[in-house]
Amino acid sequence: MSILVWNCQEAASPKFTRVLRMIMACHKPSLIAVLESHISGRRADDVIKKLSVLHSHRVKVNGFLGGIWLLWNKEWSVTILENDKQYIHASVVENGSLLMHFTAVYGSPSLMHRRRLWQKLHRICDQSQVPWLAAGDYNALLTADEKRGGAMHRSSIDKDFVQWFEANDVIDHGFRGPKFTWQRRCLFGRLDRALCNEDLCLRFKEASVFHLPRLYSDHRPILVQLNMLGASHTSDRPFKFQAAWMTHELFGQFMLDKWSRSSDLMSSLGGLTVDLKDWNFHVFGNVYKQKRQLIARIDGIQHYLENRQSHFLQKLEMQLRRELDTIRYREELIWFQKSQAD
Structure with a gap:
């Protein structure tokens, strides 16, 4: 609340x-x-x-x-x-x-x-x-x-x-x-x-x-x-292809490496699903967690710059802001895809 x-x-x-x-x-x-x-x-x-x-x-x-x-x-x-x-x-x-x-x-x-x-x-x-x-x-x-x-x-x-x-x-x-x-x-x-x-x-x-x-x-x-945050609840959800994955710079090469043209379609899709889950966890990562981490880093830099000057940190803040724009765009794609599914 x-x-x-x-x-x-x-x-x-x-x-x-x-x-x-x-x-x-x-x-x-x-x-x-x-x-x-x-x-x-x-x-x-x-x-x-x-x-x-x-x-x-x-x-x-x-x-x-x-x-x-x-x-x-x-x-x-x-x-x-x-x-x-x-x-x-x-x-x-x-x-x-x-x-x-x-x-x-x-x-x-x-x-x-x-x-x-x-x-x-x-x-x-x-x-x-x-x-x-x-x-x-x-x-x-x-x-x-x-x-x-x-x-x-x-x-x-x-x-x-x-x-x-x-x-x-x-x-x-x-x-x-x-x-x-x-x-x-x-x-x-x-x-x-x-x-x-x-x-x-x-x-x-x-x-x-x-x-x-x-x-x-x-x-x-x-x-x-106004009150303490409640505990979050997570549940297992069915696997879905995320459009936001296509914004990642490594996604195209990943698809080229993992897609098997020698197998039949269903076998290729089954293997790709497993690979995509692993890639999503280890490479693409949790968009919401990345966003929180970037915001926390920007906040820390702004806190430091309130008391002293640092050209390095000013440049780093601008870089982190650009990264945050990318993460925000991916988040918007995820929410848009969810809204279409609902």
């Missing part, structure tokens, strides 16, 4: 769809908040359709404010309580019982507009007598150490944000992973976070917030894991 919040900065690109689908496949969030989509209307409908979610709600793009989306499937029932240019406030119900209130936040880059956000969030805090979670891009810092780089002589702390935070007894849920959620060149900041009230902490005592790797936007996706 988890919530994903991501300032994608641009949802029109096909790469956004691929990356978000990959994150969804990895973490299976029950609710997704997309911030700064920068598209509305039919274009937004087309993108959301490709994400294969059942339900969605949107705040339209307005000037410099790039729009907010809420996406969810049938696991939860979501009712929109309030729309605003800087947030969507909703109730979340599971199995007929109120689970919590959730607010997807996108704070304006304008200090004046953000002041109105704190006033409205103050009212929501004051009225919420249930577990409440507010997560997103606040575009504001609580402490000086949440920024690195840029003009260090001028404080970047948003005093109105600090005042709202302290006046409402809001709890910063902390995080796991690299500290900074946003990067532009040599400037780093913790702009994205998950905040909650005491009721939510008491209901979800094992909740954790994860800063996921940056794979498309300047912002890291934020994953709020």
Whole structure:
């Protein structure tokens, strides 16, 4: 049971769809908040359709404010309580019982507009007598150490944000992973976070917030894991030819080496099936495992580069990103083939 919040900065690109689908496949969030989509209307409908979610709600793009989306499937029932240019406030119900209130936040880059956000969030805090979670891009810092780089002589702390935070007894849920959620060149900041009230902490005592790797936007996706992950279950499945195998650089030579032209068709197919299972396990490998390993390596490099420079690691990150694009493409082929079989 988890919530994903991501300032994608641009949802029109096909790469956004691929990356978000990959994150969804990895973490299976029950609710997704997309911030700064920068598209509305039919274009937004087309993108959301490709994400294969059942339900969605949107705040339209307005000037410099790039729009907010809420996406969810049938696991939860979501009712929109309030729309605003800087947030969507909703109730979340599971199995007929109120689970919590959730607010997807996108704070304006304008200090004046953000002041109105704190006033409205103050009212929501004051009225919420249930577990409440507010997560997103606040575009504001609580402490000086949440920024690195840029003009260090001028404080970047948003005093109105600090005042709202302290006046409402809001709890910063902390995080796991690299500290900074946003990067532009040599400037780093913790702009994205998950905040909650005491009721939510008491209901979800094992909740954790994860800063996921940056794979498309300047912002890291934020994953709020509300409970412990359940054990995975695997089962034996019948053998099927995978179209994704044909994208591997060694597959063509493998087929030339293993296909027997001297035997009858059924014998050749039977032997090839055994060889393909072995090749899939030892050469092609588990696409999902490879994806997790690549993401973990990229995350580790980004964590290191937050504190020091390394041209070697910068080049390695770009190489790993290209490898990840290949793995993502193979994963898409696998999921497409499964969807056609279903």
